[in-house]
Amino acid sequence: MSIYAKLRAGLTTASAAESRTVAMQFAMNLPPTCTLALHGDLGVGKTTFVQGLARGFGITAQVTSPTFNIYTVHRGSFRTLVHLDAYRLETAAQIESLLLEDFLNPPWCLAVEWPEKISAWIPPDTLHLDLGITAAERHTIRLR
Ligand SMILES: Nc1ncnc2c1ncn2[C@@H]1O[C@H](COP(=O)(O)OP(=O)(O)OP(=O)(O)O)[C@@H](O)[C@H]1O
Numbered sequence: 001m002s003i004y005a006k007l008r009a010g011l012t013t014a015s016a017a018e019s020r021t022v023a024m025q026f027a028m029n030l031p032p033t034c035t036l037a038l039h040g041d042l043g044v045g046k047t048t049f050v051q052g053l054a055r056g057f058g059i060t061a062q063v064t065s066p067t068f069n070i071y072t073v074h075r076g077s078f079r080t081l082v083h084l085d086a087y088r089l090e091t092a093a094q095i096e097s098l099l100l101e102d103f104l105n106p107p108w109c110l111a112v113e114w115p116e117k118i119s120a121w122i123p124p125d126t127l128h129l130d131l132g133i134t135a136a137e138r139h140t141i142r143l144r
């Protein structure tokens, strides 16, 4: 079963390490330019998922939440990862002033936390992932 099929069916993970492994496998099978919208509440594992993506792109630097600087650019051996946290953005228009496009040299992946804050800006071909936590405190990941 491909990682896409598994993610479309919905995966449950028992640890952050397991979530990172899922994300790493996904990273290795993404198209050369892609935007990922990571939906889900506080603490569901959006940043943890991006840490796994980074590993799949050959990024060795530590990936942390970019909440205070809005976005972070990581150049890996296999592609550039732009990690955007839209939590503090008020309007989609604000994103134009960030000059994000300047960092999107192929191959790239733009991973967006809190995409609903800038839904008007999110490209139509974006892959949307829904993250959550179950009653049993397991974390879920599903590709729309
Ligand atoms: N199965 C799991 N998958 C992902 N994270 C897990 C899992 N089990 C435990 N965790 C823990 O849950 C926390 C998830 O935090 P993370 O920062 O990734 O969430 P977030 O969605 O980015 O939150 P925020 O909205 O504040 O940015 C981490 O501390 C992680 O170690």
Ligand SMILES: [Mg+2]
Pocket: 046, 047, 048, 065, 113
């Ligand atoms: Mg986060």
